[in-house]
Amino acid sequence: MGQLGTYLLVLGLVLAGYGLVASAVGARTDRPALVESARRCAFGVAAVLVAANATMVVALLRNDFAVRYVAENSAIQTPVFYKALALWGADDGSLLLWNLILAGYIAAVALRFRRDRPSMFPYALSVLFTVQVFYLVLVNGPARPFGSLASPPADGRGPAPLLQNHPLMAVHPPFLYLGFIGFTVPFAFGVAALLAGDGIDQWVSIIRRWTLVVWCFLTVGLVLGALWSYSVLGWGGYWAWDPVENVALLPWLTSTAFLHSVMLQERRGMARLWNIALVIGAFALVTFGTFLTRGNVLSSVHSFTQTTVGPVYLIFLGLVLLAGFGLVAWRLPQLRTPASLDSAISREGAFVGNNVLLLAATAIILLGTTFPLVVQAVSNQQVTIGAPYFVSSVTPVFLLILLLAGTAPLLPWRATNRARALRRLRVPAGAAAVVMVATALAGVHKVATIAGFGLAALLFVTSAQEILSGLAIGRRGSRGRALRTFLRGRRRHAGLIVHMGLALLAVGVIASSSLAHATEVNLKAGQSTEFGGQLLRYQGLRTDQQPQRAVLTARVAVLSLAGRQVATLSPRMNLYPASTEPIGSPSINRGVFWDLYASVISLQNDGASATFRFYRNPGVNWLWFGGLVMALGGATAAWPARRRRSGRDQASAAERGRAPADAGAR
């Protein structure tokens, strides 16, 4: 198995190397046949990497401990499901998946441009193959997923306990990888436009939809990561401002900025330089995050330790920055744009504001994440930057983003028509005022919390109102059905749905971060405690011996103050061989408005008494739901449009082009 995998990876590298050379030479010497062979080669690389990943999965399922990776990340007693997931449970295996996803994206590009090819396509293909060659070199030398063991052990170590504790491990990493690696495609086309020297405006319209898809994957990946953290780690929260979480958020912020500023370039020919810098920046941030996570620089829940690939990643990061921004410097004269803002209070002005705020958030988080590394480099002292820095500096920026998102869709392009915008602001502003007063009356005193709820209401109502009024206009004009009208203004409507999702997510974040309660109590079996208007009674401990672990389950009955049982919580402690520390699993009673969350901290006298931590977390489910709505909105915007042929549709498209306040963009 190990041999087969090794050969497949060499074959993949050879094919990708050929693709790189053929597309680069084809682009420089203008030989379409070479480019075509490189394009076909993309499918070959993808097929080989499917085979390599399948080989590893088979080795894991068959307990082939002669493969070192299998011995280190799986065991005979590991359930089949988690055996398969061990493919991405550690660094070397996850690089196989990383390579596969990258090859998948390149194959998708090759398929999409099989006939109509923009002039920068050959260059884009060679950039894509360059990145693929880098990651294939990585698994052929510095990291060796199929490396063997001289004497195979009788049993393996098994996956890290935290990674075999929850089925979300099946979906969180793949979605995150789909998001991260997807940024290679916009980067490749951006760099290709710079290399080719033409199509400086064309590349953004090619790449907008790709970036939307990637953005959706990353959104889902981040939300699933937060959900995993909340459901598995047992500390009651979902975001710890851990460096590895931060570096995953950075490209999300940058690409969100790009998805807004791209409209400036498409509609007004503005922000050329800015857009290309954002796309290169997003890819550089992904590479930086990879270096930080896999380069053995950080100590974190996520960091893959014991690898020697750090310097290789760092060289690659240097090359990405040099090539990307060097090319920008080289092509600077072509990237200058003549158009300037007609008025600060206009849609264009709002997009600029949105970009400034998103980039400010990126800068704050990047600074906080890298500051400890810089201090250590300069003065050899250890400092940690914790949540308080991030929360206090990022909160105002995020509140301003809510304000801007809640008002910008009301502003027209170019000209300022304040009266009209103000008229459309009346209902949302009224809703925001009502929510703020209600929040204050309910006993909340934190200004940021009150403002946050108000701004979320403003954003939600503005977005809903704009969708509804768009549908109403459509009905008057064409007597069409609502769905059809919705689809006709799809880009704008989908964007507004994303904004509604953001409002829901914001409510979840604000509520859970500022209104949560927690308590830690020691209970004897049969004893109760009052928490958050309910009684929690410890009913005793149950022990289950499963093949791969021992599970100690504490049963906690949740009773109303009148004594009626309303729910049962069963937080657990899992004891895994090969791990000295027990791994806790929280138990959560999820609700629309709040969750009751229980963790076992310790057990005494074989469970005769136990120490629990209980949390009452409001609004957490709004966060997951809001994230889902955002991703669905993004997917709606990215869904390929049908080619319109009928005369009436063309006429209405032309009409939309003339009505800049309502059509087209969000």
Place this chain on the structure above:
Amino acid sequence: MRARLTRRRALLLGSVVAVVAVIVGLLSTGLGRDPSVIASPLIGRAAPNFTLPQLTGGKLTLSKLRGQIVVINFWASWCAQCQDEQAALNQTWQKFQDSGVVVLGVDFEDTAGDARSYVNSAGVSYPVVEDAASRTALVYGLRGVPETFVVNQAGRIVDHVIGPISAGSVANQINSLLQKST
């Protein structure tokens, strides 16, 4: 790329190169360190005593080895990195077993059968004990396997290595302890 290299361009490109060099330079300083290494609080303290069953039968008590240098190596048959350091351990044992040095393997979270077959195939000839309930591992604050503690003749821990050892550095440590005692 038909554009010419003007002075302005050269300056811009130069500044991009400089900024990237600074970023890469700063980040590269993080590479030399292993973030998992923390100074062990056990260093300088008396090695916690234990009595554990040997794989070959009989019991072994650490305190009875007082007066000798003891290299305590926590390992397991399922541990790939333990295979990496096996040659170094065997070499240390062969070189120093007649100079008052004991290499002692402590088998962690393993089955006796798997451990025995590993010991046979890997040519382990130094004593190996089983830490069945991981009590000793907990007392030593083990983070994982392999981990190695060097105990001097007075029974104090003088070194703690997380991850595979190298024969050279352990030999240096032993030689300096042997010199001090003479």
